[in-house]
Amino acid sequence: MSGIQGLGSAISGLNAAQAGLYVTGHNMANSGIEGYSRQRVNQADYRYRDVGRTANGVLQVGLGTDISDIRQLRWKFYDDAYRAENGRLGFYGAKAAAGAEIEGIIGENQSQYRFQLVIQDLWNSLHELSMNPDSQANRLGFIETCGTFVDKANDVFARLLDYQRNLNGQIVEAVGRVNAAVSEIDGLNRRIKAAEASGDRANDLRDRRNLLLDELSGLVSIGYRESPDGSVNILAEGKELLVNGAQNRLGLRYTSGDNAFVEPVFTRSENVLPSDAAADTYIPLFRFDSPVDARHANDVGSLKGMLMCRGTRPVTYLGAAAYSAPVNPGPASPGYPAYLAARRNYDNDLYSAENCFIPKIMRQADQICHSVMTMVNGAFAPAAGGVLPAGGPYDAFGLSSGTEIFARKNTPRWDASTAPPALIPENPGDYYSLYTIGNVFLNPELLLDGGYNKICLSASGDREDNTLIQSLLAAWKQNTVDMGPLGTLSVDEAYRRLTAGLGAETKEASGFAADQAVLTDQADKKRYSVMGVSLDEEMKNMMTYQYAYSAAARILNAVDSMLDRVINRTGRIGL
Numbered sequence: 001m002s003g004i005q006g007l008g009s010a011i012s013g014l015n016a017a018q019a020g021l022y023v024t025g026h027n028m029a030n031s032g033i034e035g036y037s038r039q040r041v042n043q044a045d046y047r048y049r050d051v052g053r054t055a056n057g058v059l060q061v062g063l064g065t066d067i068s069d070i071r072q073l074r075w076k077f078y079d080d081a082y083r084a085e086n087g088r089l090g091f092y093g094a095k096a097a098a099g100a101e102i103e104g105i106i107g108e109n110q111s112q113y114r115f116q117l118v119i120q121d122l123w124n125s126l127h128e129l130s131m132n133p134d135s136q137a138n139r140l141g142f143i144e145t146c147g148t149f150v151d152k153a154n155d156v157f158a159r160l161l162d163y164q165r166n167l168n169g170q171i172v173e174a175v176g177r178v179n180a181a182v183s184e185i186d187g188l189n190r191r192i193k194a195a196e197a198s199g200d201r202a203n204d205l206r207d208r209r210n211l212l213l214d215e216l217s218g219l220v221s222i223g224y225r226e227s228p229d230g231s232v233n234i235l236a237e238g239k240e241l242l243v244n245g246a247q248n249r250l251g252l253r254y255t256s257g258d259n260a261f262v263e264p265v266f267t268r269s270e271n272v273l274p275s276d277a278a279a280d281t282y283i284p285l286f287r288f289d290s291p292v293d294a295r296h297a298n299d300v301g302s303l304k305g306m307l308m309c310r311g312t313r314p315v316t317y318l319g320a321a322a323y324s325a326p327v328n329p330g331p332a333s334p335g336y337p338a339y340l341a342a343r344r345n346y347d348n349d350l351y352s353a354e355n356c357f358i359p360k361i362m363r364q365a366d367q368i369c370h371s372v373m374t375m376v377n378g379a380f381a382p383a384a385g386g387v388l389p390a391g392g393p394y395d396a397f398g399l400s401s402g403t404e405i406f407a408r409k410n411t412p413r414w415d416a417s418t419a420p421p422a423l424i425p426e427n428p429g430d431y432y433s434l435y436t437i438g439n440v441f442l443n444p445e446l447l448l449d450g451g452y453n454k455i456c457l458s459a460s461g462d463r464e465d466n467t468l469i470q471s472l473l474a475a476w477k478q479n480t481v482d483m484g485p486l487g488t489l490s491v492d493e494a495y496r497r498l499t500a501g502l503g504a505e506t507k508e509a510s511g512f513a514a515d516q517a518v519l520t521d522q523a524d525k526k527r528y529s530v531m532g533v534s535l536d537e538e539m540k541n542m543m544t545y546q547y548a549y550s551a552a553a554r555i556l557n558a559v560d561s562m563l564d565r566v567i568n569r570t571g572r573i574g575l
């Protein structure tokens with residue numbers, strides 16, 4: 001080996017050891033940084049020079065060490081596994097949090113005046129009233145419990161609505177986070193391509209991009225693929241989110257014209273789209289036309305979880321029955337795009353009313369309250385043939401006044417312009433005509449001085465007649481409450497089924513969330529077993545590279561000394 005060749009080999013070894021020391025120090029300095037991936041210097045033989053031939057082949061001498069790559073130690077399989085589990089954790093975490101909040105609103109798990117006690121007190125006051133209908137104390141107690149019942153119902157509804165609005169704000173924030181993350185990933189793609197095109201390895205930029213992909217996986221179901229140029233393309237719910245440097249921005253669209261709830265859609269508009277926006281101006285991110293559960297493998301992402309809990313709108317006891325499915329005019333019809341938009345709204349409303357967490361509880365609670373209120377009003381202020389009957393029931397003054405107990409806001413029970421006054425019925429298309437939570441309060445006439453005398457309790461005019469009250473108590477125990485998929489139940493059984501279903505669904509979501517937290521943590525630990533930095537291992541590598549650096553330096557010094565003697569001392573007498 002010539003001295004010059006030895007010098008080159010020593011220098012290559014020195015550079016390789018120096019690169020190893022730099023990467024090891026970089027690993028140790030960033031060991032506490034979230035998302036950092038351990039890096040490793042891959043070394044290889046530089047080149048070989050032929051120095052002769054034998055019968056066995058060519059004789060070669062190595063020309064030193066080459067740094068082939070500085071690589072991140074990550075395994076895509078572990079990343080994919082973590083992000084899949086993280087997505088399901090986001091979904092069930094959102095649902096478990098919503099269930100706990102709803103349980104707190106209903107109050108069944110707290111030592112307060114629970115809704116169940118309010119319903120029981122109303123039953124008890126009716127029972128006491130049946131024992132002595134003419135008692136002033138019993139009448140006042142009945143009015144008081146009716147007021148407590150409607151106040152509690154309105155309070156529960158208002159708090160559920162407030163929580164829906166809170167979730168709506170979280171949905172808007174999550175959409176903003178998705179857009180911000182994708183925009184940053186797009187910028188990182190450009191920087192990575194530029195850096196690696198010049199021969200560098202943009203590992204730190206890749207770490208940041210992987211951290212953003214982790215965040216996105218918790219928000220929405222994503223698919224991603226790295227291109228040969230180093231950029232990453234991203235799909236969300238099977239739709240293009242970032243492809244070849246083109247970002248499809250997520251926007252918002254109002255779910256209906258009568259509330260401020262929004263849903264995420266792909267759109268070019270910077271403003272929130274109206275609920276009746278043309279079908280060709282947006283593409284929904286989610287489709288809720290099939291159950292969302294593990295069987296369908298679509299229970300992914302906290303954004304979908306929040307949407308599934310909030311629903312598309314507040315609902316009444318009518319639920320989806322208030323809406324009629326649009327008629328399909330056929331693809332060739334000019335009205336087909338409008339039909340698609342209307343059908344999408346109908347599907348979302350149907351799913352929201354029957355399957356989403358808060359709307360389902362709203363509908364069931366309102367169905368119970370509606371049944372109780374109409375049952376009481378129907379007993380003490382009946383409308384035979386749709387008009388105020390002249391033959392009773394009678395109040396304490398012997399008048400057939402038809403005074404209702406529960407009154408609607410802005411809509412009286414009787415139309416005074418007709419003779420006899422006609423009943424103003426409930427109209428599914430007019431919210432203010434419904435005996436629904438939020439639109440009903442205790443009849444203020446009963447709160448006036450002597451108002452307790454206006455309750456029409458007697459069927460015959462006898463103040464001690466309790467036949468109407470007894471009939472009401474019997475009806476209370478009958479299966480009159482339509483609980484949708486749960487069937488038609490009595491008031492007490494309907495409420496028990498509501499709370500039992502809420503508790504079971506919350507427990508299930510909490511169990512899934514706890515299981516997913518374990519699975520996500522296990523997946524994270526597995527990938528960190530590959531990408532995580534071990535300080536002990538790095539110290540070992542540092543010593544190895546230090547020894548290699550020292551050895552290369554000694555070779556370099558020896559060659560330098562040899563060349564110095566050859567060049568400066570050879571042929572000089574006396575030296």
